[in-house]
Amino acid sequence: MFERKRKEDILKKLRKARAKRVLIQVPEGLKMSSLDLVDFLEKNKIRTFLSLEPCFGACDLREREAKDLGCDLLLHIGHSDFGLKTKIPVIYEEYEIPCDPIPLLEWHLGKLDCDRISLVTTIQFVHCLERVRKFLESKGKRVFIGSSGKLKGGQILGCNYSSAKSLEDKVDCFLFIGSGRFHPLGLQESVKKPVFFLDLEKKNLTNFFRERERMETLRIMRVQKAKEFRNFGIVISTKPGQLNLEGAERVRKKLRSEGKNVYALVADQLTPEKLIGMKIDVLVNTACPRIREDFEQFGKVILDAEDIDLLEQ
Ligand code: SF4
Numbered sequence: 228m229f230e231r232k233r234k235e236d237i238l239k240k241l242r243k244a245r246a247k248r249v250l251i252q253v254p255e256g257l258k259m260s261s262l263d264l265v266d267f268l269e270k271n272k273i274r275t276f277l278s279l280e281p282c283f284g285a286c287d288l289r290e291r292e293a294k295d296l297g298c299d300l301l302l303h304i305g306h307s308d309f310g311l312k313t314k315i316p317v318i319y320e321e322y323e324i325p326c327d328p329i330p331l332l333e334w335h336l337g338k339l340d341c342d343r344i345s346l347v348t349t350i351q352f353v354h355c356l357e358r359v360r361k362f363l364e365s366k367g368k369r370v371f372i373g374s375s376g377k378l379k380g381g382q383i384l385g386c387n388y389s390s391a392k393s394l395e396d397k398v399d400c401f402l403f404i405g406s407g408r409f410h411p412l413g414l415q416e417s418v419k420k421p422v423f424f425l426d427l428e429k430k431n432l433t434n435f436f437r438e439r440e441r442m443e444t445l446r447i448m449r450v451q452k453a454k455e456f457r458n459f460g461i462v463i464s465t466k467p468g469q470l471n472l473e474g475a476e477r478v479r480k481k482l483r484s485e486g487k488n489v490y491a492l493v494a495d496q497l498t499p500e501k502l503i504g505m506k507i508d509v510l511v512n513t514a515c516p517r518i519r520e521d522f523e524q525f526g527k528v529i530l531d532a533e534d535i536d537l538l539e540q
Pocket of ligand 1 (some may be wrong): 284286516
């Protein structure tokens with residue numbers, strides 16, 4: 228929902244940037260209400276184009292489309308800037324989701340059996356962290372909120388856990404506050420301390436530490452399975468923040484040296500339909516790690532680029 232104040236703020240920013248023709252990107256959850264924003268901007272003499280492509284992160288800036296449409300600015304709603312260089316100006320309009328995690332946290336506090344805690348979340352809930360810090364400190368816990376580069380304090384991305392990892396030596400556990408398993412699971416895979424997930428949607432608190440072992444076992448199984456196959460596709464995304472040609476080249480060389488058939492598969496976003504009829508057995512992902520969530524739909528072995536080194540062991 229774009230309340231009046233937010234719409235006026237956006238208009239002010241656009242006017243300050245002297246934008247007259249704008250491509251707007253919104254995450255799925257805001258698409259419905261974005262028409263209201265479009266109406267408001269059009270009434271105020273801003274020519275708008277609304278991108279209907281799915282948008283999961285600031286890695287996915289639709290700069291090329293904006294240029295093709297003759298736009299002078301890209302308005303990217305819902306994610307924060309993580310430093311992508313662009314040829315046209317971008318306004319990042321972060322979108323906070325109102326939340327009050329304290330009653331839920333208080334209810335589950337007994338399960339949070341560690342004293343030094345690092346708080347982590349996604350951009351939509353960063354604004355809640357200070358309240359959580361105060362609450363936990365009042366209960367005798369020591370609380371840390373990490374930072375890294377352009378990320379906000381405590382913010383993680385599914386492809387960047389550096390703000391949490393910077394604190395790993397100082398804390399006993401991590402507390403992720405938000406919704407969806409993708410981020411806390413990814414974090415648990417990349418740190419050795421337990422990750423607790425306070426799920427604001429399902430209203431529970433789960434310790435993911437056991438998942439770490441399970442994920443590692445699954446990874447080894449995927450690698451073992453991949454060894455049996457010959458046809459490997461390297462997934463390369465053309466989204467500006469996901470394009471990783473260097474990584475793809477490394478994977479290609481490595482697989483060739485293992486005697487595999489290698490195909491560089493290029494897509495904005497790879498979906499199972501795009502592979503129909505192709506004899507590819509294993510996908511090696513150099514793009515967004517989210518693809519792993521869809522492995523069942525792909526019906527193929529999916530490896531991360533880093534797993535390639537395990538193939539020869
Ligand atoms: S996790 Fe995926 S969608 Fe999110 S910022 Fe990283 S590459 Fe983009």
